Amino acid sequence: xxxxxxxxxxTFSLPMLIWQLLFFVAPLVFLxxxxxxxxxxxxxxADFDTINWVTMYxxxxxxxxxxxxxxxxxxxxxxxSILAFPCSYAxxxxxxxxxxxxxxxxxxxxxxxxxxxxxxxWQIFLSDNGIINGVLGAVGMGxxxxxxxxxxxxxxxxxxxxxxxxxxxxxxxxxxxRTLIEAAHNLRCGRIRTxxxxxxxxxxxxxxxxxxxxFILSFGDFVSxxxxxxxxxxxxxxxxxxxxxxxxxxxxxxxxxxxxxATLLAxxxxxxxxxxxxxxx
Amino acid sequence: MNDFNRNRFVEFGxxxxxxxxxxxxxxxxxxxxVFSFNSDRFxxxxxxxxxxxWYVAVASDPLVWAGLRNTLFVGLIVxxxxxxxxxxxxxxxxxxxxFGKSAYLALALLPPTIPVVILGLAMLAFxxxxxxxxxxxxxxxxxxxxxxxFAMAITRLRLSQMDPDLEAAAWNLGASEWAAxxxxxxxxxxxxxxxxxxxxxAVSFDEFAVAWFVSGLNETLPVKVLGFLQGQVSPRxxxxxxxxxxxxxxxxxxxxxxxxGGAKDAQSASND
Amino acid sequence: MQSxxxxxxxxxxxxFGGFVAVQKLDLEIHKGEFLAIMGSxxxxxxxxxxxxxxxxxxxxxxxxxxxxxxxxxxxxxxxTPMVWQSLxxxxxxxxxxxxxxxxxxxxxxATERRKRAGNWLERMQISEFAERNISQLSGGQRQRVAxxxxxxxxxxxxxxxxxxxxxxxxxxxxxxxxxxxxxRELGITFVYVTHSQSExxxxxxxxxxxxxxxxxxxxxxxxxxxxPRTRFVAEFLGSSNxxxxxxxxxGMLDAATGQHRLPRAMSGAAPKSAATLVVLDTxxxxxxxxxxxxxxWVRAKVVGEEFTGAMAKIYxxxxxxxxxxxxxxxxxxxxxPINNGQELFVYWRPEDGHVLPNA
Numbered sequence: 001x002x003x004x005x006x007x008x009x010x011t012f013s014l015p016m017l018i019w020q021l022l023f024f025v026a027p028l029v030f031l032x033x034x035x036x037x038x039x040x041x042x043x044x045x046a047d048f049d050t051i052n053w054v055t056m057y058x059x060x061x062x063x064x065x066x067x068x069x070x071x072x073x074x075x076x077x078x079x080x081s082i083l084a085f086p087c088s089y090a091x092x093x094x095x096x097x098x099x100x101x102x103x104x105x106x107x108x109x110x111x112x113x114x115x116x117x118x119x120x121x122w123q124i125f126l127s128d129n130g131i132i133n134g135v136l137g138a139v140g141m142g143x144x145x146x147x148x149x150x151x152x153x154x155x156x157x158x159x160x161x162x163x164x165x166x167x168x169x170x171x172x173x174x175x176x177x178r179t180l181i182e183a184a185h186n187l188r189c190g191r192i193r194t195x196x197x198x199x200x201x202x203x204x205x206x207x208x209x210x211x212x213x214x215f216i217l218s219f220g221d222f223v224s225x226x227x228x229x230x231x232x233x234x235x236x237x238x239x240x241x242x243x244x245x246x247x248x249x250x251x252x253x254x255x256x257x258x259x260x261x262a263t264l265l266a267x268x269x270x271x272x273x274x275x276x277x278x279x280x281x
Numbered sequence: 282m283n284d285f286n287r288n289r290f291v292e293f294g295x296x297x298x299x300x301x302x303x304x305x306x307x308x309x310x311x312x313x314x315v316f317s318f319n320s321d322r323f324x325x326x327x328x329x330x331x332x333x334x335w336y337v338a339v340a341s342d343p344l345v346w347a348g349l350r351n352t353l354f355v356g357l358i359v360x361x362x363x364x365x366x367x368x369x370x371x372x373x374x375x376x377x378x379x380f381g382k383s384a385y386l387a388l389a390l391l392p393p394t395i396p397v398v399i400l401g402l403a404m405l406a407f408x409x410x411x412x413x414x415x416x417x418x419x420x421x422x423x424x425x426x427x428x429x430x431f432a433m434a435i436t437r438l439r440l441s442q443m444d445p446d447l448e449a450a451a452w453n454l455g456a457s458e459w460a461a462x463x464x465x466x467x468x469x470x471x472x473x474x475x476x477x478x479x480x481x482x483a484v485s486f487d488e489f490a491v492a493w494f495v496s497g498l499n500e501t502l503p504v505k506v507l508g509f510l511q512g513q514v515s516p517r518x519x520x521x522x523x524x525x526x527x528x529x530x531x532x533x534x535x536x537x538x539x540x541x542g543g544a545k546d547a548q549s550a551s552n553d
Numbered sequence: 554m555q556s557x558x559x560x561x562x563x564x565x566x567x568x569f570g571g572f573v574a575v576q577k578l579d580l581e582i583h584k585g586e587f588l589a590i591m592g593s594x595x596x597x598x599x600x601x602x603x604x605x606x607x608x609x610x611x612x613x614x615x616x617x618x619x620x621x622x623x624x625x626x627x628x629x630x631x632x633t634p635m636v637w638q639s640l641x642x643x644x645x646x647x648x649x650x651x652x653x654x655x656x657x658x659x660x661x662x663a664t665e666r667r668k669r670a671g672n673w674l675e676r677m678q679i680s681e682f683a684e685r686n687i688s689q690l691s692g693g694q695r696q697r698v699a700x701x702x703x704x705x706x707x708x709x710x711x712x713x714x715x716x717x718x719x720x721x722x723x724x725x726x727x728x729x730x731x732x733x734x735x736x737r738e739l740g741i742t743f744v745y746v747t748h749s750q751s752e753x754x755x756x757x758x759x760x761x762x763x764x765x766x767x768x769x770x771x772x773x774x775x776x777x778x779x780x781p782r783t784r785f786v787a788e789f790l791g792s793s794n795x796x797x798x799x800x801x802x803x804g805m806l807d808a809a810t811g812q813h814r815l816p817r818a819m820s821g822a823a824p825k826s827a828a829t830l831v832v833l834d835t836x837x838x839x840x841x842x843x844x845x846x847x848x849x850w851v852r853a854k855v856v857g858e859e860f861t862g863a864m865a866k867i868y869x870x871x872x873x874x875x876x877x878x879x880x881x882x883x884x885x886x887x888x889x890p891i892n893n894g895q896e897l898f899v900y901w902r903p904e905d906g907h908v909l910p911n912a
Contacts, residue, residue: 013373016366027407087302090295112529117522121309220396450641452628455658
């Protein structure tokens with residue numbers, strides 16, 4: 001058909017473009033500008049002052065929080081990937097097509113339940129007189145303090161990311177050429193070794209992408225560290241919500257947010273580079 | 282798979298692992314459901330007696346109703362607009378090739394990769410600047426940004442199931458571009474369009490973080506739940522949570538039925 | 554000849570970026586003829602059809618329909634319905650709704666278009682499926698729906714893009730006669746694109762052979778078969794023996810396979826000019842002993858055989874590596890010792906040879 005731009009084509013393509021530029025790109029770009037504003041007498045003023053950056057980066061609390069969030073997110077993505085893999089592997093290779101469909105459908109359900117409510121439920125499970133301690137108590141053990149710990153925060157991250165990681169790993173595993181695996185067995189490669197030598201490398205892209213999404217979600221989540229981890233130590237996301245809601249120090253919050261975006265971009269870039277290393281898309 | 286290479290214990294172990302995984306995933310959901318009917322204020326084992334008092338408490342709380350009204354109002358509008366934007370973008374990707382197409386697609390699909398805290402802050406600051414913060418419309422605007430990628434992905438998937446000659450065949454038979462869209466593309470994509478409406482509504486329904494930032498006093502239901510969470514332990518959360526879960530699941534099941542039901546027509550028609 | 558032209562391609566060139574899909578095409582399609590455009594993938598045949606339908610625009614040149622240029626006419630304003638390779642039937646409409654679609658687009662009223670669509674279903678003998686969903690029909694039935702859908706507007710011309718390629722062999726043959734009869738009955742122009750030589754030769758009045766965007770030859774099936782114009786056509790048809798070489802001062806052809814006589818028509822050929830001699834495989838014969846002086850012959854070794862029931866095709870290779878073929882009735886060859894590696898004589902009458910026009 002004709003190559004030239006038509007009213008018809010524009011009617012369908014423009015709305016999304018305009019909307020995203022206006023309400024997605026512009027706010028994020030605005031964050032950059034915002035980070036240079038100043039707050040005088042509880043009022044924000046448009047300015048070009050690096051004071052927020054200097055102050056924020058000069059605070060030990062910020063770097064501590066940054067390191068902690070980075071460590072937590074990295075731990076989350078590694079732990080979740082490892083815990084999810086046997087499950088996704090099993091679904092991909094050990095279930096029939098119909099069972100697979102059912103399993104996928106069931107893994108999608110959590111996306112449409114409230115994450116908040118699930119976190120609240122975990123509070124019930126993990127609290128000192130909660131379900132787990134109650135069961136343990138019945139056999140004469142504990143009580144173990146599980147709430148307000150890093151352990152609880154990790155449980156929270158798992159709740160947030162496990163289904164997504166399983167699904168992403170699954171899609172990548174399902175498309176592996178089965179004859180590769182049979183060939184490996186044929187060449188006397190044991191089952192477990194085949195997993196590491198054939199399956200994982202073949203699905204590398206999907207596995208890395210799954211881990212990346214887990215990282216992004218955990219890095220930015222404030223609900224688990226706050227309501228299961230007790231808010232101490234503070235993550236960057238909690239820092240943002242505190243700074244915004246109670247402190248009204250939006251420019252400082254912007255500094256934190258931009259630092260987070262930069263970190264995520266760097267991690268994403270590195271991850272995708274690693275995923276596709278040595279192969280074309 | 283070759284039967285010789287199966288090991289019965291490994292098989293059982295892996296299947297049991299799947300079961301454990303689902304146990305972990307559904308435990309909090311199930312607990313919430315069970316405890317929503319529990320009479321005790323502090324949920325624990327052993328269970329108290331069966332009671333619907335929390336549902337009653339929630340149902341008689343005008344603030345909860347206000348939150349629900351807001352959520353529904355926002356959800357409906359977000360569903361319609363996101364689906365429209367998403368459909369347009371999906372059709373654009375389906376039909377056209379142009380300079381900067383990758384950038385266009387990236388823009389359309391990027392929002393889910395940005396942490397909601399950051400999005401929330403950015404939207405709050407930006408919308409305040411243009412005096413659009415703290416209202417229901419602020420939440421609508423923000424949710425459309427978040428939900429339209431989903432609508433786009435769903436409709437794009439459906440369009441890729443369409444025989445690429447179908448649109449051209451319509452033109453060939455005398456349909457103008459607009460007529461082809463109306464009589465061919467939309468009818469074919471209808472299951473996905475409805476699916477997208479339901480899914481985007483479900484996503485908006487559950488979204489609390491950005492809504493928390495921008496809704497100000499016009500809180501949506503999830504934001505209310507966040508408030509409850511911040512307050513004392515309140516079993517109302519279970520009641521609301523179960524209620525929200527039932528609504529979301531209904532929407533998702535409808536979407537699933539539409540998408541697979543519609544897809545079956547396409548599959549059998551193109552099986553030659 | 555001019556007033557008979559329904560479609561004219563005038564110097565049409567189609568480029569996709571740096572790739573030339575169709576090089577300067579000058580072609581006339583006559584009213585009421587069954588024209589086949591034939592070639593292998595990428596030869597430009599489908600692009601040509603699409604340009605006629607308005608799905609791709611020519612980069613240069615003009616296309617005229619009924620004498621009027623249609624370059625700037627969008628697809629939906631041209632009256633050039635097409636039957637697609639995938640049939641492109643609308644899965645969300647039933648059979649009769651599919652067929653009446655074009656009428657609906659023209660604003661024909663509901664009862665009127667139902668009636669007209671119904672007539673066409675009867676004509677194609679699929680009335681009983683009117684209310685069925687197309688997924689419930691067999692391949693052959695769907696073909697008829699596609700035909701009815703395109704013909705319901707009573708066009709002057711029908712375009713067909715390899716419509717039989719997805720059918721089984723026996724269904725293909727049946728549909729070939731359906732199409733041929735339909736075209737003769739309606740008297741409209743059919744433009745049929747295919748990669749299958751047998752389809753094109755079976756149905757078409759004229760055949761256009763294309764390769765790499767260039768028209769190699771246009772003519773009736775018999776013309777092309779007996780008198781290919783270019784080496785490509787001769788090789789493409791695969792039913793000739795080709796001898797390329799130069800003309801000697803004595804009026805013979807000096808080829809790698811030896812010296813051969815040229816047909817009387819070539820007696821004036823200039824010495825040292827290049828010439829290519831082509832002999833049909835059905836006019837080439839095998840012998841175990843040296844043939845008489847009235848024939849030209851070449852020694853070759855048997856390298857393969859093909860049997861199609863009554864006919865056999867024997868493939869041979871000469872000492873210089875040329876591949877030759879001989880096609881004969883099975884009985885005629887039965888007396889000869891035809892085993893792999895067996896050396897035989899391939900011979901023909903010089904007058905049965907055909908020299909390509911431009912060497």
